[in-house]
Amino acid sequence: MTNRVAQLLGVEKPIIQASMAYLTDAKLVAAVSNAGGFGILGSVAPGQDYYEADVAKNLALMQKEVQATKDLTDKPFGLAVSPRPVLKRQAVTDATSGASQSEEKTKISDIAKEVNKLKTDTAQAQRDYDTTQDPFTDGQIKIAQAEGIKVVLYSGTLIPAWIDKFHAAGLKVLFRPTTPYAPIIKDAVQAGADAIVVTGFDEGGTVPVNVVGTFAALPLAVQAVAGKVPVIAAGGIVDHTTAQAAFALGAEGLYVGTAFLASDESRLAANIKQAIIDYDAEEVLMFRAPNSYYRSLPGELPNKLVAMDRDGKSADEIWQAAGDYDALRQGMLFGDLSKGIASVGLGISLIHEIKSSQAIVDDLYAGIPENKR
């Protein structure tokens, strides 16, 4: 085994099943890991059919799902983490404008605005983010340690101090910026990330704000890391041809969501699995959502959201009509597109049948050149 990603993960094949909230569970994760790849339990309600808001109860459910996964595989698998970008109180006070800096001013909307500004300034983030205010991520670290998990997939805002915390707990870190800006990638490498997952606009889920496709984002990222750590490609990778293309552009690993949704083992509702087969990329809808866009297969509610976008409604209004992230639960877990949406990546044109995760991993692996395995 010479491939750096496979070595880092302790697996045979550098193929990672992406974090996808409710759509991940013990069965899918174990199936991918048993096939020689690396399954990941999402950070939002893996294996659940509702979102448990109580942190302690939520963590207990997550630990059970980790244990259920261990019952199904003795191969390595990972846990997704998404540390909350909480500003230190002092930083928030400095950042908010106006003379009367009362406690009232540090309300969520102010913090959200400041966090958005900090997203592009890691040096400031290093100073101003507080890593002591996220009991959920701390709890996930404890679960990882207790259950023998060795790798976390950290997606979201880069907070270097969190990378230090994960390392101090003995965890390797795959960092996936929501938007793969080259300066953020360089900062993440500097901060000690063990690998970078680069996600192009072709992906399903929350798409990057810079609207740069996978095969444009990938070479940019490969140049930014300058060989220091491996780059893992995400967005629209579903089979051996797209795997081969990603490796030709310098990827050393694959991060795959949608293709595994269309597997025998995934929890995706049967009617939506069928829709993935029936529709092609050009039929996938897109509408505004806070920060960027969201995609969906067509259906009653998704069609309405596109019409709202055309009518000039704001991203917040559209997202509220979608039902926020509950839209994914309604649309994908329960298959009801009158109440939810079905987010998929643009690789669906190459998905023609529902297969086992083993068959999907084997097909992806066939696209990886032998001298890069």
Ligand SMILES: Cc1cc2nc3c(=O)[nH]c(=O)nc-3n(C[C@H](O)[C@H](O)[C@H](O)COP(=O)(O)O)c2cc1C
């Ligand atoms: C239904 C769905 C839900 C997702 N949920 C999450 C999530 O909760 N957290 C996250 O970091 N990424 C999430 N993603 C993004 C995936 O981790 C990954 O970046 C994406 O699936 C890769 O593109 P692909 O679907 O074209 O393979 C989600 C993707 C999908 C399709």
